[in-house]
Amino acid sequence: MNNLLSICDIKDDILEILDLAKRFKNGEMEEKPLKDKSLAMIFEKSSTRTRVSFDIGMYQLGGQSLFLSQSDLQMGRGEPIADTAKVLSRYVDGIMIRAVNHSDVEQLAKEADVPVISGLTNIEHPCQALADLQTIEEHLGDFKNLKLCYVGDGNNVCNSLLLASACVGMDMSVACPEGYEPNSEIIKIASELSKKTNCTITISPDIEKCVKDADAVYTDVWVSMGDEAEQEKRMNDLLKYQVNVDLMKLAKENAIFMHCLPAIRGQEVSSEIIDGPQSVIFDEAENRLHAQKAVLYYFLK
Structure with a gap:
């Protein structure tokens, strides 16, 4: 069964999916290709962009989606994930899940008889990374001549971007303080992938070194859902990793600024940057729709 739990699941097909996303955005695909198909959408965490x-x-692909919060499912009352997977597989053609723990999504995919798509876990956010690649290609062109710099907490978004960058041959640096590095296994996999695509992966606390000559600078919130108890510590540790005017001056003159949203102006990014001419955040948000349609077509068609 084909599932999308990690960028690694589509490492050989990522360019094909990006091409589909572009064609959907340009209105070049057949109408209603998923007519009579149905998608169960399980949300353990709140969402704007992923849900919509x-x-x-x-809907635009001709199919039907069903929103299921934790309180809507017996999973919230202790029903085993395996039972939920088996039951939903009798009703729907695919399952999208936005979950707290990556291991739960892996178990769901193992037990389901239909494709399972991750809408975010504590380890990865593959659909966001696809939309990000689509946005970078639209604004900057060929990946192999580009450098992406991620600044701040090496979280799930950063993990998927590392894998995605390595798959398409784009250099990527991550500027983060000690203790906030991306997942060590993800770094290892991305480094191995990068050898095949002839690009570089750099993880360093040296923010100036990482941002220098970057074509795109990316950041995310310092306190993600589930990290609220560490808020004060995180704010202090990440203070000098704010993306602001001075930091963007280290990147290339035509560099773009990226953020997966939601954002907190004045924390991880200054208002001058996120609301300025270099920001492409709303193009990213729009491309979630086109990238998601490509994923749905690819796995459910």
Whole structure:
């Protein structure tokens, strides 16, 4: 069964999916290719972009989506994930899940008889990375001549971007303080992938070194959902990793600024940057829809 739990699941097909996303955005695909298909959408965490893009995406593709919060499912009352997977597989053509723990999504995929798509876990956010690549290609062109710099907490978004960058041959640096590095296994896999695509992966606390000559500078919130108890410590540790005017001056003159949203202006990014001419955050948000449609077509068609 084909699933999208990690960028690694599509490492050989990522360019094909990006091409599909571009064609959907340009209106070049057949109408209603998922007519009569259905998608169960399980949300253990709140969402704006993931929920709306999958919901509207299925509608535009001619299919039907069903929103299921934790309180809507017996999983919230202790029903085993395996039972939920087996039951839903009898009703729907695919399952999208936005979960707290990556291991739960892996178990769901193992037990399901239909494709499972991750809408975010504590380890990865593959659909966001696809939309990010689509946005970078639209604004900057060929990946192999580019450098992406991620600044701040090496979280799930950063993990997927590392893998995605390595797959398409784009250099990527991560500027983060000690203790905030991306997942060590992800770094290892991305480094191995980068050898095949002839690009470089750099993880360093040296923010100036990482941002220098970057074509795109990316950041995310310092306190993600589930990290609220560490808020004060995180704010102090990440203070000098704010993306602001001075930091962007280290990147290339035509560099773009990226953020997966939601953002907190004045924390991980200054208002001058996120609301300025270099920002492409709303193009990213829009591309969630097109990238999601490509994923749905690829796995459900």
